Amino acid sequence: MNTQTTLIIGAGFAGSVIARELAEAGQQVHIIDKRPHIAGNAYDELDAHGVLVHRYGPHIFHTNSEKVFKYLSRFTEWRPYEHRVLGVVDGKTYPFPINRSTLNQLYALDLDEAGAAAFFEKVREPREPIRSSEDVVLNSVGRDLYEKFFLNYTRKQWGLEPSQLKAGVAARIPTRTNTDDRYFTDTFQAMPLHGYTRMFENLLDHPNIRMETSVDFADVPDHDGYAHIVCTGPIDSFYGYRFGRLPYRSLRFEHAHLADTKQFQSVGTVNYPNDHAYTRITEFKHLTGQQCDGTSIVREYPMADGDPYYPIPRDENEALFKQYEALADAEKNVTFVGRLAQYRYYNMDQVVAAALSASQKIMEKL
Template sequence: MTQRFIMVGAGFSGAVVARKLAEAGHACTVVDARDHVAGNCHTARDADTGVMVHTYGPHIFHTGDDEVWDYVRKFGEFAPYKNRVKSTHKGAVYTLPVNLHTMNQFFGTALRPDEMRAHVATLTADIPEPESFEEQALAFVGPDLYAAFFKGYTEKQWGTSPANLPASILKRLPLRFNYDDNYFAHPHQGMPVDGYTALVENILDHPLITVRLNTVFDPATAGDWDHVFWSGPLDGFFGYDIGRLGYRTLDFEEFRAIGDWQGCAVMNHPDPEVPFTRITEHKHFAPWESHEKSVLYREYARACEPGDTPYYPIRLVAEKALLSDYVERAKTVSNVTFMGRLGTYRYLDMDVTIREALDTADAFLAAQAAGTPAPLFSQAPL
């Protein structure tokens, strides 16, 4: 029996779930308050330069999930792309993530891997179970590398001392005792040749999927649908009536240049006296293209206010307490599944978002077949 489902949010979460359920024979409506699909992954050609711009900041696709890699390539051609980040510290440029080249340059040495391991071991603090970002950094790289590449950048990005942040944030960043400067270690890495927006448009291109942009969904109308898949902010579903979950947002200061302005896609600026966190030069995200002109952005991080685009969930003690309250509220709602980065208040890479969306659609169809309740969350927020 054909059912009517609505997906709130036209990013990867909403698009992938809609596609899977449409292929199962159900009518799906996908709505988004913005005037484009693909959410924060949205890309668009700049009219003046022809550069494919990542409107809400750069997104590099990387995954170790073979099924997800095969899935995205069904809907768009991918070109190989390795994310090689640079960092300017006190007038010198270093490679990131911190690797043997970075460390030899920083310390003014020419050490082999085993020699550098021994050297760094003399610098790190003995903290068996680091609890904060700062403790993790001191145990990980020692005070000098921490101060150079992590401390100032993290303070600007998160608006608080690294001593107040969980160690898990730093645990995601590699430290390499070789000369590998590929930021990611996943076997599959690339960029969609036609951009992410075209990729998501192709996912949504199905006769049983209707897309409505510039459309704000009213949660009070959830009962008009057989099921609602909500990928908007969890607290937004309830009108933020017991408070707003904390996010960091980004401001982008655009500037343009002729030729190649900085020679790389991403240049970090960790020094605390520099007000922005990094500069991105977007034509370098498509090295197979050639453009005479360039579009660049300085990124400034700050607290997210009402009306801003939420980027990074803060998830400190106060936010987790409020999140727990909203999770309890969600348990009182029927015919709704909360999913994605905003719906579960978690930082998610694109490949994980797609994996969870595929799994959410499968779990929903399995629950329907078994006559059991549909999943409330794509993944538990806590």
């Protein structure tokens, strides 16, 4: 490996983990981010009222990978946290994802586990083959639950009908016959004790790493001087949108502080599938465990335009991405990793895992 410098575009999970790995292996790293801060979409900060909030929407860490959890544990202590979500239907709140309690409360039943399984079997609309998100949900919970919890939420979130979205979107949400009301069931569920930004500061704190915020790759004059480039920003932008723009769904975050409210809602997130222009409200104190008098919340309004947040999983979009991927595969000195570079919905732990394995491959090339 030579000791020339690697340029990394983007200081989110993908870029920061690769920066650390290369730095520890003796490589010089120059990492830039066009935003005025590190941590990518996981960035958290104290708001004007001293409450720790996530600027780009709630980020809850969960993983089944001991390797990823141990890796991040080098840079943060943790606060155990299991996320819970309620869905509002006709003015009442119900556990979400749908479990036995949801059925019992919604339909005034007293089902046990076998009864809940029989209920789903009776109401489900079997679909074969399962292609769309509509197929997934109707096939598992039937039309009434689909219309109450999924249909309008999906329309709001994606601006598309569930029948227009690939199956994978809805397949991420389980249906349970037990009363487990946790949103995730992963082995490791915890929040960085002092927040994500602090964890990223520790990740990037290495003498071989030079970090610059508010620097756009487009403004870096001489790319050729770098031994390698790692792009964690949008792949279509890297190639000057030559095949057209990859579509993304965006969000507008409306943050609010309620000075006279100690607790706004009983769980971290409440979904509003059928009411309002926003999809959900998150109250940060649940996630962070912070003790203070007032409370801070965020409402998420899905938008067609704005910062790229969610790749839209449709066949034509994946075909467009494949064109860009073919260019990427032909590159010797550029590696593409992360949500925007791989045009894939990745959870944070998946990005860390992808970044660790990409680091190995990059080091073999250097």
